[in-house]
Amino acid sequence: MIIYPIIVLIVIVIWIISVYNFFVSSKTRIGASTQEIGNQLKRQADLIPNLESSVKGYLSHEKGILQMLTDARKLISTGKDASAKIAELLPKLQVVVESNPELKGNTVVGSLMDELRDTADKVMYARRLLIDLTADFNVKRVTFPSSLVANMFKISEQEGFKASEAETKTPRISL
Amino acid sequence: MKNIYEVQSANKIKSTIIVVVFVVFVALTVYILSQALGYYWGYEAGGLGGVGLALIISGFISFGSYYFSDQIVLGISGAKEADRKEYFDFYTVAENLAIGAGLPKPKLFVLDDSAPNAFATGRDPKHAVICATTGLLDKLSRTELEGVIAHELSHVRNYDTRLQSVVAVMVGLIALLGDWLLRMRMFGDRDRDRESMGAIFLALGIIFAILSPIIAQLIQLAISRRREFMADVGCVALTKQPRGLISALEKISKDTEPLEAANKATAHLYITNPFKGKRGQGSVGWFSNLFNTHPPVEERIKALYDMV
Numbered sequence: 064m065i066i067y068p069i070i071v072l073i074v075i076v077i078w079i080i081s082v083y084n085f086f087v088s089s090k091t092r093i094g095a096s097t098q099e100i101g102n103q104l105k106r107q108a109d110l111i112p113n114l115e116s117s118v119k120g121y122l123s124h125e126k127g128i129l130q131m132l133t134d135a136r137k138l139i140s141t142g143k144d145a146s147a148k149i150a151e152l153l154p155k156l157q158v159v160v161e162s163n164p165e166l167k168g169n170t171v172v173g174s175l176m177d178e179l180r181d182t183a184d185k186v187m188y189a190r191r192l193l194i195d196l197t198a199d200f201n202v203k204r205v206t207f208p209s210s211l212v213a214n215m216f217k218i219s220e221q222e223g224f225k226a227s228e229a230e231t232k233t234p235r236i237s238l
Numbered sequence: 239m240k241n242i243y244e245v246q247s248a249n250k251i252k253s254t255i256i257v258v259v260f261v262v263f264v265a266l267t268v269y270i271l272s273q274a275l276g277y278y279w280g281y282e283a284g285g286l287g288g289v290g291l292a293l294i295i296s297g298f299i300s301f302g303s304y305y306f307s308d309q310i311v312l313g314i315s316g317a318k319e320a321d322r323k324e325y326f327d328f329y330t331v332a333e334n335l336a337i338g339a340g341l342p343k344p345k346l347f348v349l350d351d352s353a354p355n356a357f358a359t360g361r362d363p364k365h366a367v368i369c370a371t372t373g374l375l376d377k378l379s380r381t382e383l384e385g386v387i388a389h390e391l392s393h394v395r396n397y398d399t400r401l402q403s404v405v406a407v408m409v410g411l412i413a414l415l416g417d418w419l420l421r422m423r424m425f426g427d428r429d430r431d432r433e434s435m436g437a438i439f440l441a442l443g444i445i446f447a448i449l450s451p452i453i454a455q456l457i458q459l460a461i462s463r464r465r466e467f468m469a470d471v472g473c474v475a476l477t478k479q480p481r482g483l484i485s486a487l488e489k490i491s492k493d494t495e496p497l498e499a500a501n502k503a504t505a506h507l508y509i510t511n512p513f514k515g516k517r518g519q520g521s522v523g524w525f526s527n528l529f530n531t532h533p534p535v536e537e538r539i540k541a542l543y544d545m546v
Contacts, residue, residue: 092340096340099337103337174326180380181326181330181334184331184334185330185333185334185337188335188337189337191338191478192337192340195340196340
């Protein structure tokens, strides 16, 4: 029967095509995931200075009030007349308390920390995708029988993720 | 310590074997039942017309729950879409893990229930839904939550909703055919000439009609348990930190509150068995384990510790 070798041949050809397509498409996906890392780094670069300045602005607001309160308390503890100081402080304090029913410095810093952790996670997971995709690609390239196809089409090894000197430096926050 | 990639491929092989066993069993049962039904219906179509009909009916029943699985979640009382501000950890963790898995971000829902649990559904990654209870979000830390969400996301990545739907169609098919055969036996005409082959198939068919629905369901549950292990391994592959999931599982299993919104149809989707307090111990436990959608939490934790 001539039909059986033909069927086997067709199956082999389909298999070669699918393995070849795996290499080509995952090469594209590796490229896309590299771009995604850049995308997340850009997000981080945009986000952190903005967060920093808004939190700083808020904290300086609170810092002023606290400073005045401590000053007044110090005056009282020394036994001097603090009423003048307090009279100066009270209107300012009222304005602040009216517009901010509670001092929220703690939660503001807390959510800043959450956002920082989140953005770091996003970059980390974007890199992990690149690492996983490259690993899959390279494993398939060297393991039998897909290595035959890789050799046939001279498919080269993917480099994957390498942390550069500049990238390993984390942006710092100073409050 | 075991290499995560070896565990992953071992799990894939085990899962494939059990699915193949299931397919072979279904094929054999359908063959025997259709031959036995042929005894009543005539052999011309070999009873295959009946099989086709049963397949259509069974498929029709399960298709809705498969195709609209993401929208059915909306129907669960109290499930609302999670927003980034209110459920920051849940939202961002799911978003980040989806980046890591190379999947689109699933739709996220929060179910107002104090029992800590979570489930995933949806016919493919594009229609995936992950739903967590408020109890889960309150009780777990971000790292633990990461473990749970990664487990659910692995279900999505492994197309477990699709697999379970196909399996459910097959189980329904067998149940229908068996049911028909038993009814025929009671009400069908018995005056037909009895051929020896036909009689053998009829006897075999009746045995299969009685036993195979139970066996098929047991295999279905075994598949479900195997997929849970696979999702656990997938979670570790994604987060690279088994401790998050371990401590989440410990916390969840210590909580004895049963989940109100769960029913038998969705039980296999949850992170742990939502019906708690029904688990037996010892040899009774082993037997009742056969009927569980999830492997015992202790076993899962042990398997996870092997990967630490």
